[in-house]
Amino acid sequence: MRALIAAAAGLAVAFALVLTITAVGAPTGTTSPKPMLTTVPSHP
Amino acid sequence: MRRKSGLVLLALAVFFAALSPLLRWYAFPRLAKVPASQYQDMVLEAKDATLLDYDSFKAKKVSKVTIVQTLKGNVEASEAIERTAGRDVVVWDGLSYVQGPDGKMVSKIPERYIFDAHSQEPVHATGETVDGDPVKREGIEFKWPFLVEKRDYEYFDAQARVTAPIHYKGTRDFRGVSVYYFEQTIPWTKVPFPKSMPVKGITPEDVAATGTTRWYTTVRKFWVEPVTGAPVYGEEIHQEELRGGTLLGGREKVTAFAGHVKMREDYIRSTVDLVKSQRTLVLLMTSYLPWGFLSLGVLLLALALYLEARGRRPADPAPTKTSAPEPVTA
Numbered sequence: 001m002r003a004l005i006a007a008a009a010g011l012a013v014a015f016a017l018v019l020t021i022t023a024v025g026a027p028t029g030t031t032s033p034k035p036m037l038t039t040v041p042s043h044p
Numbered sequence: 045m046r047r048k049s050g051l052v053l054l055a056l057a058v059f060f061a062a063l064s065p066l067l068r069w070y071a072f073p074r075l076a077k078v079p080a081s082q083y084q085d086m087v088l089e090a091k092d093a094t095l096l097d098y099d100s101f102k103a104k105k106v107s108k109v110t111i112v113q114t115l116k117g118n119v120e121a122s123e124a125i126e127r128t129a130g131r132d133v134v135v136w137d138g139l140s141y142v143q144g145p146d147g148k149m150v151s152k153i154p155e156r157y158i159f160d161a162h163s164q165e166p167v168h169a170t171g172e173t174v175d176g177d178p179v180k181r182e183g184i185e186f187k188w189p190f191l192v193e194k195r196d197y198e199y200f201d202a203q204a205r206v207t208a209p210i211h212y213k214g215t216r217d218f219r220g221v222s223v224y225y226f227e228q229t230i231p232w233t234k235v236p237f238p239k240s241m242p243v244k245g246i247t248p249e250d251v252a253a254t255g256t257t258r259w260y261t262t263v264r265k266f267w268v269e270p271v272t273g274a275p276v277y278g279e280e281i282h283q284e285e286l287r288g289g290t291l292l293g294g295r296e297k298v299t300a301f302a303g304h305v306k307m308r309e310d311y312i313r314s315t316v317d318l319v320k321s322q323r324t325l326v327l328l329m330t331s332y333l334p335w336g337f338l339s340l341g342v343l344l345l346a347l348a349l350y351l352e353a354r355g356r357r358p359a360d361p362a363p364t365k366t367s368a369p370e371p372v373t374a
Contacts, residue, residue: 003352006051010058018066022074029081031119036139037085037112038152044085044314 053348061341068334077161080122086113090303103299112141132161151238164189182207188273204233218267228264235260256289272322280305
C-alpha cells in the first residue's frame, strides 16, 4: 500500500511539473526596434 | 530506514519515468514555437545577373544584384490576432529589397505573413498581404514545421501569390549538418508589377496601361535542417520578363531580371551556427531529456526493488546465548 502511495506521489508531481511549465510557457517578448533593411548590411 | 529509502526511490523512479513521455508528447508540442518577437535579416546575391536598364529599356549584364530580406515579428499584431484565433500566432512583417550594382533600388516588396507558432500553418486574418494586396496563403513560407518529414510540402510563392508543392529530394550533408533538400518550380506565370517601381513617377498602373505584362519563373531550392525546420541554405534560379505592349517598342519580350540567387557566405555561416544551437535545444526536449529521464527512472526503480528485497530478507539468526551452568545443589 505504501509503495502504491509513493508511486502515485511521483506520478502526481511529474504531471504537476509538466502542466505548470506548459501553462507558464515562454515569454512573448517585444517587437524589435530594428528597421526593415533598405541597405545591404556589411555583416549578419 | 531502508524501507523508507526504497519508497523514496520508487517515487523518484515513477516521477522520472512519467516525465519522459510527458516531456516528449505533451510539453514539446506546446513549448516548441517560433517566438513572436523574432527579427532576422538575410542577404542574397545574384552574381553576373541580367537586369533591365530602365533608361534604354534593354536587358544588360550586371556584376551583382543584391536582395536584402528582413523578417520582423510584430508582437502587438500577433497578440491582437491571438485574442480571436485562440492559439499562439506569429505575425512576420517582411521586406524583400532588391538593389542593383549601383546601389539603386530595383524593387521592394513588403508582405505580412501570419502563421501558427507551433505548426507553422498559415492563419488567415486581416492584414495578410503581399505588396499591399490581400492574399490567403496555403502552405508554408520561409520556415518548415519542427520535426520535418521526408515528404512534399505546400509552399507559398509570394511573387505569383500561388501555393505549389515543394518536393523532398533527399537527405544531404550541408557543412556538417544533415539536411533535407527541397525543390520547387514555379512555371512561367503572369505576376503583378511591384507597387514600388525603380523609376520615379512611374506607377504600376502606368505600365499596365501600355499593355505590357510581367512574367516570372523560378526554381526554388532549400536545404532544411529537419529537427528545427529551419532552412540553413537557399538558392533561386529566378527569371522575370516583360511581355507585349507599347512599352517594349515592338519587341515581344525583354528580360527584366535573370540570375542565380544565392545566400551570401557570411550569412550562410551565421545561419548554420544559429540552426545548430537551436537544433540542440529541440533535441533536448525530443530526445536527450526523455531518454535520460527514462533511463534514470529504470535505474531508480531497480535500486528501489533491490533495497526492498534486502529489507525483506530474513535476518541472520541471533547468536545463541550460552548461559552459565547453574550451580547444582548437592
